[in-house]
Amino acid sequence: MDGLDRIANVTREVGRSDADELTVDAGVALSEMLRTTLGPNGRDKMLVGDGTVVLTNDGGSIVDRMDIESPAANLISDVARAQNGELGDGSTAAIALAGGLLDEAGDLLDDGIHPTTVVGGYREAARRAGAALDDVAWTAGDDETLRSVAATTITGRWDDARTASLADLTVRAFRASRDRGRGRLDDVTIHGFAGGATTDSELLDGLVIDTDASSTSLSEVAASVPRHVEDARVAVVDDELTIQSPDSVSRYTVEEVEDLERARTFEDEEYRRFVEMLTALDVDVLFCQKAVDDRLRARLAHEGVLVFERTRQDEIHKLERTTGATPVMRLDALDAAAVGRADEVERIDLGDGSFVIVREASSSQVSVVLRGGTDHVVDETERIVVDALTLLDAVGDRPTLVAGGGAAEVALAGDLRAHGRGIDDREALAVDAFADALETIPVALARNAGLDPIDTLLDLRARHAEGESRAGIDGDGGVIADVADRGVVEPALLKRRVVANATDAATLLLRIDGIIETESSDGGVGEHDHDDGAPAGGGVRADTGGYPWAIGH
Incomplete structure (x- = not known):
């Protein structure tokens, strides 16, 4: 993968690159690699650290699996993680935009524009883009609209x-x-x-617990336990159910038959007491976080009590919310107030898996x-x-939406160019560059949809100039159309965060003044040896594991 090769090479360029060139190149390389995942036909594959080949078109998944050495590229990849963690979508677009901003900034720096001027222009452009989103957005909240939002997120996967x-x-x-x-x-x-x-995937009402993955049901005595319980009283124990013994004693020795009989009698009484406590409270279903003694399980099964053991802690909390049951640390602490209820508890088999469903109408x-x-x-x-x-x-429930398929980016780019004409200083160049960077997203969408990117971009600009603010790329049909009518919509909040996150990452990198070249663990400096023993560009060497680090204003 060319993008990965470029990122790997960026770290080795410290000895012969200035700070601006190094950081810009790292961000652009990562961006170019991920642009292939944009759109319905986006596909990419990569080799992860353990040698496994992963085929995916999820930019966030790719970034999570990448082993990136360049600190600059790592910062850009953090944009994807932040975007995906906050909203669950837009990670690829955020990195693509960040890379586009750095690519455009590289041209401006080559033309002699100071990085501070570029940063100021980018900040102004981001502010203007946020305001312009309100002009092209609309609000809707019906289920069909929400399905369109979800489908746009899923499209291409x-x-x-x-x-x-x-x-x-x-x-x-x-x-x-x-x-x-x-x-x-x-x-x-x-x-x-x-x-x-x-x-065949389905939505089930209530809490579903995978007993194969999270807990163990009464498989050996299942015949005597009901598979379906209505109006069930549910108890939750956050501990192990067995006969307690001193921690320092794992077994005991008997010298006479009477001693053994007394020990057996004691155990029988304890098991009987446990069973009587549960049956006295009319408990139909018992969930236990830890193990349940085999003999106790058998006795409870005989009484018709459905028992599940080794239930995960997160499922214990969900059972508490679903049934109203209060988890207790010891069975002795269980009382009527701690027992919850469910409309029904059912054991089912789906495929090769075994599940228990706890339904309660009052639960969400x-x-x-x-x-x-x-x-x-x-x-x-x-x-x-x-x-x-x-x-x-x-x-x-009522999201503010914008047209997808690159329509929003083209609309914002056109607004930014008009806004830039009213700026008197050099920041106007950075505002125009921001507009060009925004259009890298529809260009990538056009390329991945099999369209000519230049002709498509020109056509989109022309249609938006004529007032078609929702004209975008329909990747499925490979045409330019009113994508909002075809259900290709995205939340305005998503676009707002993509612009903000990409701008933050790009401007942070552009503020870097110099590179500190560090010594590798074997005493060498990066991968370059210098005759005078001093780092290129007057940097400072420090033994921090061989990574180059950047310093800013």
Whole structure:
């Protein structure tokens, strides 16, 4: 991959490059590599550290797996992580824009424009772009609009059928958690397993626990335990259920038969007491974070109590929210107030997996069960759904939208060029350069959609000049159209954060004054030896593991 090669080479250029050239080159190299992932036909593959070949078109996933040595490129990659963590989408666009800004800045620096002037112009352009977004945005909040937002996020990762299916599934999960209560993503549980088609994925009402992955059910006594319990009383124990013994004694020795009988009697009494405590409170289902003694499980199964052990801590918290049960550290502390309830608890088998579903009408908890042909498909699908849910959660029920397909970027670029004509100093050049950088996104979309990038950009500019502010690239049809009518829309908040994050990264790198060349751990300096023993450009050597570091104003 050319982009990776360039990033790897950037670190070796310290001895013969000034600070501006070094930092600009690192950002542009990373940006060029990720631009191939933009759009419906974007694809890229990479070799990760353990030798595994990963095929993906998710820019955030690529950045997470990359082993980047250049501090400058690392800073740009942080843009993707911040963007993806905050909104779940836009990581590739943020890096592409940051790289475009650095590329344009390189030309300005070559023309003698001072970095401070470039930074000032970029800041003014970012401010103006944020204001201009309000002029091309509109507000909508129906489910069809939310499905379009989710589908735009998913587009390019799956085909049309699976994109539509996952978008609908995501919106239904989002709506269910919002309409019933707190509206937090914690109320949406996602499970995935290989087997079946992606379109077989479903939304289940309530909390779904994968007993194969997170806890162990009563497999050996399952015949005597019901698979479905209605109006269930639920207890949650945040500890191990067994007979307690002194920590320093793992076993005891008996000398007479009577001693053994007394020990057995004591254990029987303790087991009976545990069972009586639960049955006295009419407990139908017991969840335990740790192990449950085999004999106790058998006795509880005989009484018809459904027991699950080794339930994860996060699922304990979700059970508390779903059923109203209060986790107790010891079974002795369990009382009627700590027992919760559920409309029904059911054990089901999906594919090769075993699950328990806890349903309660008053709870906002819902679960998404994802299917896929292979584990890799399931993992990618889960990443897609999480990203889409994160974006929907960030924009809310009535998001402010802009047209996708590069339409918003072309509209902003046109506004910036008009705004730049009213600026009297050299910052106007940086404002125009910012506009050019914005248009690298529709250019990348056109290239990945099989269109001629230059002709497409000229056509987009002409249509926007005629007032078609929603004209963009329909990647599926390979044409320029009103993409908003075709459901290609994005939240204005997403565009705002892409511009802000990319601008912050680019301006931070442009403020770097010099490079401190550091000694490698073997005593050498980078990969270059200098006859006079001094670093190029008057830098200062320090033994910090062989990495070059930058210093700013």
